[in-house]
Amino acid sequence: MAGGRLSGEEALRLFQRADLLELGLLADAVRRRLHPEPVVTYVIDRNINYTDICISGCKFCAFYKAPDDPAGSLLSFDELGAKIDETLELGGTQILLQGGLHPDLPLTYYEELLCFMKRKSIHVHGFSPPEIRHFADLSGLAIREVLGRLRAAGLDSMPGGGAEILVDRVRQQISPRKCSADQWLAVMEEAHGLGMRTTATMMFGHVETIEERLEHLLRIRELQDRTGGFTAFIPWPFQPDNTGLAGRPKTSGHGYLRMLAWSRLVLDNVPNLQASWVTQGPKIAQVSLFFGANDFGSTMIEENVVAAAGVSFRLSEAEIRHLVRDAGFTPRQRLMDYTLVEDAEKR
Amino acid sequence: MDALVTGAGLGDLLEKMRSGERLSREDGLRLYRTPDLPALGYLADIARRRHNGDKAYFIYNQHVNYSNICTNLCKFCAFGKEKGSPLAYEMSVAEVAAKVRARLDEPITEIHMVGGIHPDLPYGYYLDLLRAIKEVRPEVHIQAFTCVEIAHLAEISGQSVEATLAELQQAGLGSLPGGGAEVFSPRIRALTCERKLSGAGWIEVAKTAHRLGLRSNATMLYGHIETLDERLEHLEMLREAQDETNGFLTFIPLAFHPKNTEMATLSRTTGVDDLRNIAVARCFLDNFPHIKAYWVMIGPKLAQVALAFGADDLDGTVKEEVITHMAGAETEQAMASNRLVELIREAGRVPVERDTLYNEIRVY
Numbered sequence: 185m186a187g188g189r190l191s192g193e194e195a196l197r198l199f200q201r202a203d204l205l206e207l208g209l210l211a212d213a214v215r216r217r218l219h220p221e222p223v224v225t226y227v228i229d230r231n232i233n234y235t236d237i238c239i240s241g242c243k244f245c246a247f248y249k250a251p252d253d254p255a256g257s258l259l260s261f262d263e264l265g266a267k268i269d270e271t272l273e274l275g276g277t278q279i280l281l282q283g284g285l286h287p288d289l290p291l292t293y294y295e296e297l298l299c300f301m302k303r304k305s306i307h308v309h310g311f312s313p314p315e316i317r318h319f320a321d322l323s324g325l326a327i328r329e330v331l332g333r334l335r336a337a338g339l340d341s342m343p344g345g346g347a348e349i350l351v352d353r354v355r356q357q358i359s360p361r362k363c364s365a366d367q368w369l370a371v372m373e374e375a376h377g378l379g380m381r382t383t384a385t386m387m388f389g390h391v392e393t394i395e396e397r398l399e400h401l402l403r404i405r406e407l408q409d410r411t412g413g414f415t416a417f418i419p420w421p422f423q424p425d426n427t428g429l430a431g432r433p434k435t436s437g438h439g440y441l442r443m444l445a446w447s448r449l450v451l452d453n454v455p456n457l458q459a460s461w462v463t464q465g466p467k468i469a470q471v472s473l474f475f476g477a478n479d480f481g482s483t484m485i486e487e488n489v490v491a492a493a494g495v496s497f498r499l500s501e502a503e504i505r506h507l508v509r510d511a512g513f514t515p516r517q518r519l520m521d522y523t524l525v526e527d528a529e530k531r
Numbered sequence: 532m533d534a535l536v537t538g539a540g541l542g543d544l545l546e547k548m549r550s551g552e553r554l555s556r557e558d559g560l561r562l563y564r565t566p567d568l569p570a571l572g573y574l575a576d577i578a579r580r581r582h583n584g585d586k587a588y589f590i591y592n593q594h595v596n597y598s599n600i601c602t603n604l605c606k607f608c609a610f611g612k613e614k615g616s617p618l619a620y621e622m623s624v625a626e627v628a629a630k631v632r633a634r635l636d637e638p639i640t641e642i643h644m645v646g647g648i649h650p651d652l653p654y655g656y657y658l659d660l661l662r663a664i665k666e667v668r669p670e671v672h673i674q675a676f677t678c679v680e681i682a683h684l685a686e687i688s689g690q691s692v693e694a695t696l697a698e699l700q701q702a703g704l705g706s707l708p709g710g711g712a713e714v715f716s717p718r719i720r721a722l723t724c725e726r727k728l729s730g731a732g733w734i735e736v737a738k739t740a741h742r743l744g745l746r747s748n749a750t751m752l753y754g755h756i757e758t759l760d761e762r763l764e765h766l767e768m769l770r771e772a773q774d775e776t777n778g779f780l781t782f783i784p785l786a787f788h789p790k791n792t793e794m795a796t797l798s799r800t801t802g803v804d805d806l807r808n809i810a811v812a813r814c815f816l817d818n819f820p821h822i823k824a825y826w827v828m829i830g831p832k833l834a835q836v837a838l839a840f841g842a843d844d845l846d847g848t849v850k851e852e853v854i855t856h857m858a859g860a861e862t863e864q865a866m867a868s869n870r871l872v873e874l875i876r877e878a879g880r881v882p883v884e885r886d887t888l889y890n891e892i893r894v895y
Contacts, residue, residue: 203879204836204878206532208839209536212569213535436835437833438838438874439877464832465830467802468802468832468836471568471803471836474568506798506801507801510801512566
C-alpha cells in the first residue's frame with residue numbers, strides 16, 4: 185500500500201482473503217497514487233478486422249471462420265479506406281487493426297495494407313503477437329525483421345491481444361494452434377525494443393486457475409520491468425455464447441471487479457488500467473473507475489469480435505463523458521500513448 | 532482499511548457507524564457527496580453486517596399487475612394508461628386467479644400485486660382478488676396494494692384507512708409493498724405526480740398498517756429531478772416513522788427509468804448512482820432491517836455488486852415484471868433461483884431463501 189511491491193505469494197493470499205471492498209479500497213488508493221489528477225481518459229477509434237479467416241480456431245472465439253468456410257472474407261482496400269474516412273470524420277485518432285491468422289497472405293500484403301492506411305494519416309494500432317508470430321512462421325523471417333518491416337510500412341503501435349492466459353497448460357487447452365506464452369512475450373519484447381508501445385491484455389474466467397492468472401500478471405510485470413513498453417493492461421472475462429466453450433458460467437460483475445482491482449495491485453509498473461465496458465456494460469464499467477481503472481478504453485466505432493459472442497454494448501463519446509463526469513472525474517480524450525488531446529470544443 | 536476511509540475525510544462517520552450512532556442529515560449529505568465510493572461502501576458494510584451478518588436473501592415470488600388503468604398518470608411512469616387507451620387493460624378476478632393457478636407447480640411463496648389507481652373498479656373487486664388468490668394458493672403470502680392504492684380503496688369504500696386495511700387483511704392481505712412513495716417532497720410531487728397521494732399521506736397509511744400488525748416496505752424513486760436534500764428528507768421521514776412503529780421491513784431505492792415516460796429526456800441512472808443510493812440508505816436508515824438491490828431495475832450484475840455496498844436482499848425470481856420494462860429496463864423479466872443462489876454465494880454471502888416476512892425457508 186505504501187508503494188512496496190507485492191510478491192507472488194502475497195498477491196495470491198490477498199486475492200484469496202480480501203473481499204471485494206477491500207480489494208477496491210486498495211486498488212483505488214493505488215490508482216490515486218499513480219494518477220493524482222482525477223482524470224479518466226478514453227480514445228476514439230475503430231476496431232477494423234481485415235479478415236475473419238483463421239487457422240487458429242481458438243475454442244473461446246465466436247468470430248473466426250475456418251479457411252474452408254465460404255462465409256470467410258477479406259476486407260477490400262476500398263472498404264478499409266471507407267471505414268478509415270468515416271473514422272476520421274467522427275474524430276477518430278486511430279484504427280485498431282486485427283484479423284484472423286490468414287493461411288496464405290504474404291508479408292507484402294500487410295505492408296501494402298499499412299502503406300495504404302498511412303496515406304490517410306491515421307495512427308495504426310495493429311496486429312498482435314499471435315499475428316506477428318504467424319507472419320514470421322509463414323515468411324520464414326525473424327520476429328525482429330517482421331516487426332521492422334511492418335513498422336517501416338506504417339505500423340505505429342500494437343494491441344496486446346492474443347494473450348488470453350500466458351500459461352501454456354491453458355493455451356494448449358483453449359488455443360492449441362496459437363503462439364505459446366513465451367512467444368507472445370518475445371514478440372512484445374522485440375516490439376518494445378524497436379521503440380513500439382503496446383498494451384497487454386488478459387482474457388480470464390474459463391479453464392484457468394487463480395495461480396495461472398497470477399503467473400500471467402507476474403510475467404507481464406517482469407517484462408515491463410525490463411522494457412517499460414506496455415502503456416496499459418486490459419483484463420476482461422471470457423464471453424461463452426456461440427463459442428466452443430459455450431455453456432460455461434459467465435463471470436459476474438463481482439468476479440470482474442475483483443480481477444480488475446487485483447491487476448491494479450500486482451502490476452505496479454503498468455501505468456494505465458482500462459475498464460471493459462464492451463463486456464461489462466456502462467454500469468459496471470463506471471464502477472470500475474473505483475476499482476483501479478483510470479481509462480474507459482475506446483468508443484469503438486466498430487467492434488465485431490466480442491459482438492460475435494452475443495455481447496454488444498454500445499457507448500457514444502457523449503455517454504462515456506457523462507459516465508466519467510458522473511463518477512466525479514474529468515473525461516479527456518487521449519491518443520494511443522496516453523497523451524491528451526486538446527478538447528476545447530467538447531462539452 | 533480504516534486509514535483509507537479516514538483519508539477520505541470520513542473518519543468521524545466511521546466512528547459513528549462503528550458505535551451505531553445515528554447519522555444526521557449533514558452526515559447523509561456528506562455521504563452522498565463523497566467522491567470515494569469504496570469508502571462509502573465500507574461504511575455501509577458495517578451497518579449491513581450488524582443487521583444481517585453473512586446472509587443475503589432472495590424470494591421465489593410472482594408479480595401480478597391487475598390493471599394499468601390509472602387516474603394519477605404520474606410523469607415518471609410508463610405503465611399507467613388512461614381508460615380507453617388501446618394499451619389499457621384490466622384483469623378480471625378469474626384472470627388473476629388463472630395466472631396464479633398456472634404456476635401452482637412452482638414453489639412460489641409470495642404474490643406481489645399492484646396496479647394503477649382505477650377510476651371505477653369497485654371496492655368488492657379488490658377483496659375478491661385477495662380471496663380468489665387465497666383460494667387457489669391458500670398458503671401463499673399476498674403482498675399487495677401500495678399505500679396509494681390503499682388510500683384510494685378507503686375512499687371508494689367510504690371507510691377509514693384503518694377499517695379498510697382490517698377488511699383487506701381479513702380477505703387475505705399479508706403485507707404492503709413499498710411503492711408509491713416516489714420522493715415525499717411536496718415540490719417533487721407537485722411537479723411529477725400532482726394527483727397522487729401526498730408524501731405525508733403515504734406515511735400515514737403505512738403507520739396505520741403497521742399498527743394493525745401489517746408489515747410493509749418503503750421505496751424512493753431517485754435519479755430524476757430530486758435534489759440530495761429531498762432524498763435525505765425522504766429518508767428522514769421514513770426513519771422517524773419507523774422509530775414510531777417499527778413496521779417497515781425493507782427499503783428499496785428505485786432507479787428512475789425514463790423511456791416512454793413524460794420525463795424521457797432525462798438520462799438513466801449510472802452504476803455509481805445506484806450503489807451510492809443503496810449505501811447511503813444503509814448508513815442512514817439505522818432502524819430498517821433490510822435494504823434491497825432490485826435487480827430488475829439495476830441489472831443482476833450491479834445488484835450482486837450492491838451486496839458489498841449495503842444491500843442484503845436481491846428480491847425475487849419475479850417473472851412477468853411489467854412496470855419497469857415498459858420504461859425501458861433491459862434486464863430479463865425473470866431470474867432462476869439457482870442463478871440468484873450462485874450470484875449471492877460468489878459475492879461471499881450465505882444465500883437464504885426467505886418468505887415475505889424474512890422467515891428463512893432454506894439456507895443454501
